[in-house]
Amino acid sequence: MDTARRGVPHGTRLAALALGALLLGSPAQADPDNYTQIERGRYLATVGDCIACHNGNQGSPLAGGRGIETPFGTIMSANITPDDETGIGRWTADDFYRAMHEGKRPYGTRLYPAFPYTYYTRVTREDSDAIFAFLRSLEPVRNPVDRSTLPFPLDIRLAMLGWNMLFFTPQTFEPDPGRSxxxxxxxxxxxxxxxxxxxxxxxxxxxxxxxxxxxxxxxxxxxxxxxxxxxxxxxxxxxxxxxxxxxxxxxxxxxxxxxxxxxxxxxxxxxxxxxxxxxxxxxxxxxRGSAGPAAPAPLAADDSRMRAGEAVYVDNCMACHTRAGVGVDRMFPRLAGSQVVQQEDPTTLLRVVLTGVRGASTAEAPTAPAMPAFGWRLSDEQVAAVVTYIRNTWGNAAPAVAADAAQSLRDTVRDQPAD
Ligand code: HEC
Ligand code: HEC
Ligand code: HEC
Missing domain, CATH: 1.10.760 (Cytochrome Bc1 Complex; Chain D, domain 2)
Incomplete structure (x- = not known):
């Protein structure tokens, strides 16, 4: 299922960022009259993160062909370079705005919401035109993408008609005059x-x-x-x-x-x-406001799961995250008071412990610190216990985690490379 994952294996992240920089480099066929609009479009395409999904490593970061994982199956991203046959070379600015605003392709066929038009619908016409001008300025890349990878009956784009009727009305952004x-x-x-x-x-x-x-x-x-x-x-x-x-x-x-x-x-x-x-x-x-679950009472420190978890923590985690869970500033994250640790859903925690993790590398902080994987040395019970422990120590409070949650995530991430 490697191709169905959106996560870039970390070894290639820097390469991907270099590609991103390439995309941010000089436009191939820029019309000097439109230069400012193209530059704005380039920036807006970065804000919209088009590259994250349209980068299929086909010689251009926007030539598509990347599998996007959805609850219904994998949907391939489209080639959005200006190639006439396989990209959007024949599209007009109106066609492009219709895709962003209504989730429709030319001739009315529907796009799947794996392309986040349910959000892009709020993009102004002016910004849409700038993004289009930027896309037009790219080198056209021939890359035919098989766009029909969903199982029946979801492969029928007409089904999206019903989905849109239920869940989607095109929106325009209305600023709130009472706010800054x-x-x-x-x-x-x-x-x-x-x-x-x-x-x-x-x-x-x-x-x-x-x-x-x-x-x-x-x-x-x-x-x-x-x-x-x-x-x-x-x-x-x-x-x-x-x-x-x-x-x-x-x-x-x-x-x-x-x-x-x-x-x-x-x-x-x-x-x-x-x-x-x-x-x-x-x-x-x-x-904009706040909402979240009420804090549960933390598990007692002498609960057997907490005792088991503490032992795992002391042996495996303390060296980096410290006994008091405060971590080391900008190196080893703080677990005490952490939002990530106290979400109702423990998926990220289980995953981080099982597979290890490496953070973002950016121009400003190029070397990302990494956490080693523990899946190979800790049992499902031990993983669940240590996660339960960090969720209910140092003032944290969140529901206990069962061993079968660790087991089922272990099965899901088994053939995915460590992130
Ligand atoms: C979360 C992933 C994701 C992001 C982010 C994303 N796209 Fe897409 N896009 C897709 C997928 C998947 C498709 C194919 C949908 C389908 O086949 O119905 C697609 C299709 C399209 C299409 C339709 C092309 C065609 O030939 O049908 C256009 C245009 C497009 N995207 C433009 C953009 C632009 C511009 C951005 C950034 C502002 C962007 N996309 C960001 C996933 C994404
Ligand atoms: C592709 C999915 C995705 C998109 C799009 C996304 N996020 Fe996230 N975000 C995540 C995940 C997953 C995490 C948890 C990362 C972790 O635990 O290390 C996260 C974490 C965060 C956090 C840290 C929360 C915490 O308590 O540590 C902030 C803040 C955040 N995102 C803001 C944003 C903003 C603002 C945007 C839009 C510009 C955005 N995210 C778009 C997936 C996403
Ligand atoms: C060698 C040092 C090291 C050890 C040992 C270690 N970690 Fe980590 N841990 C890290 C680093 C570094 C990160 C941040 C990775 C990143 O940038 O996303 C991290 C991230 C985390 C996070 C995510 C925090 C967040 O804000 O996204 C959790 C939870 C976590 N570790 C728990 C544990 C547990 C539980 C153990 C023991 C089983 C453990 N760690 C052992 C270094 C370590």
């Missing part, structure tokens, strides 16, 4: 081009984002994208604007590190955004 320009800019980025909710918002059984619980956390590709509302315990309510900006720009701050899919978001997208846009995102996340 910075807040509104952040809202435009988070709810639109940045499509943060595509990972952070819980989905219903048909894969549609549930707006009523926006940004409260969601399982994605065997990771858990945590609550990023202002909730003080499980969200980013305790983070300052500066801390959020630092995390998005460098992939780490004194509280947390970005791994897995978020390391990719940081590498391809947020680390390349302007300081003003990162601040706007931070202000919006902090001020």
């Amino acid at each position: 320009a910075e807040f509104n800019r952040g809202a435009y980025l988070v709810e639109g081009l940045g499509h943060c909710g595509a990972c952070h918002t819980p989905m219903n059984m048909l894969g549609a984002s549930r707006d009523s619980v926006a940004l409260q956390g969601n399982q994605i590709q065997s990771w858990f994208a945590p609550n990023i509302t202002g909730d003080p315990r499980t969200g980013i309510g305790g983070w300052s604007v500066e801390e959020i900006v630092e995390y998005l720009r460098t992939g780490r701050n004194a509280r947390s590190t970005a791994s897995g899919p978020m390391a990719e978001v940081v590498g391809y997208s947020t680390s390349l955004m302007t300081e003003a846009d990162l601040r706007a995102i931070a202000v919006y996340l902090r001020e």
Whole structure:
């Protein structure tokens, strides 16, 4: 299932970033009259993280052919270079806006929401035109992509008609006049081009984002994208604007590190955004409101699972994360008071312990510290115990984790390379 994964194996992350830089290099067929628009489009394509999904390693980071994992199967991303036959060379700016705004291809066929048009729908016509101008300026790359990889009956694009009727109406972004320009800019980025909710918002059984619980956390590709509302315990309510900006720009701050899919978001997208846009995102996340589960009572320290977990922790984890769980600033993340550790859903923790993890590498912080894998030396019971322990020590509180959760994640990630 290697091709079905979006996560870039970390060895290739730097190469991928170099490709990204290439994309950010000089345009091939830039029309000088449109130069500013193309430059804006290039930046907006970075904000929209197009490369993360359209990079199929076919000589161009936007030639498509990358498998995007969805709850229904793998969907291949399209070639969006201006090749006439296999890309969007024959598209007009109207066609492109219709794809972004309504999720429709020319002649009315429907796109799958694995292409996050349910968010891009809020992108303004002006920004859409700039992105289109940038895409037009790229070297056309011939790369035919097999776009029909879903099993019956989901392979019928017509089925998307029903999905759209249930879950999607095209939107335009309406700034809230009662809020600052910075807040509104952040809202435009988070709810639109940045499509943060595509990972952070819980989905219903048909894969549609549930707006009523926006940004409260969601399982994605065997990771858990945590609550990023202002909730003080499980969200980013305790983070300052500066801390959020630092995390998005460098992939780490004194509280947390970005791994897995978020390391990719940081590498391809947020680390390349302007300081003003990162601040706007931070202000919006902090001020838009908070929601999260009530804190459960922590397990007692003499609970047998806690005792077993403590023993595993002392032997295996303490050397880096310290006995008091405070870690080492920007090297080994703090576990005490950590949001990631206290999410209801323990997927990220199980995964990190089983497979190990390496954080984002960015221009500013190029060497990502790594955590070794423990899956080979700890049993499912020991993994569950140590995760239960870190979730209920040092003032943390979150539900205990059972051994079969560790076992089933072990089965899922078995043939995936360590992230
Ligand atoms: C989360 C993954 C993801 C991201 C991010 C993403 N795309 Fe896509 N995109 C896809 C997938 C998957 C398809 C194919 C959908 C289908 O076949 O119905 C697609 C299809 C498209 C199409 C339709 C092309 C065609 O021939 O049908 C366009 C245009 C497009 N994307 C543009 C963009 C742009 C521009 C960005 C960045 C602003 C972007 N995409 C970001 C996954 C993504
Ligand atoms: C492709 C999926 C994906 C997208 C898109 C995404 N995130 Fe994330 N995000 C994650 C995952 C997974 C984590 C958890 C990473 C970890 O635990 O190391 C995360 C973690 C975070 C955190 C740290 C939370 C904490 O408590 O440590 C912040 C802040 C964040 N994301 C903000 C954003 C913003 C803002 C956007 C949109 C610009 C965004 N994310 C888009 C998947 C995503
Ligand atoms: C050799 C040092 C080392 C050891 C030993 C170690 N870790 Fe880690 N751990 C790290 C590093 C480095 C990271 C951050 C990786 C990254 O950048 O995403 C990390 C990340 C984590 C995270 C994710 C935190 C976040 O904010 O995303 C958790 C949870 C965690 N470790 C738990 C454990 C547990 C439990 C053990 C013992 C079974 C352990 N670690 C052993 C170095 C270590």
